[in-house]
Amino acid sequence: MKEKKFNILMLMQLFFAILVMVISIxxxxxxxxxxxxxxxxLMGVMFLIIGLREYKRTKNLLWGGFFLCTALFILFxxxxxILINNV
Known part of the structure; x- marks a missing residue:
């Protein structure tokens, strides 16, 4: 069985997921x-990392592009x- 490697994108995704969970709780x-x-x-950054990982893994823009578009919408x-609350 192939052993999973922890790369920097996976660790960053885990870090942002934990931060999102702590803030939501x-x-x-x-x-x-x-x-x-x-x-x-933070959730938008997490989805951006997921999209980059999917594109890197599959070299296909279908799911990677879906996650990237979702990340851009969440960041927007x-x-x-933030702008409306601070005005």
Missing amino acids: YVKVTENYYLFPFMFV VAIQG
């Missing part, structure tokens, strides 16, 4: 929804939320 427990846009930024929504 904090938001749920404290009901302080001010951190939602920042959680979305997060930046819009």
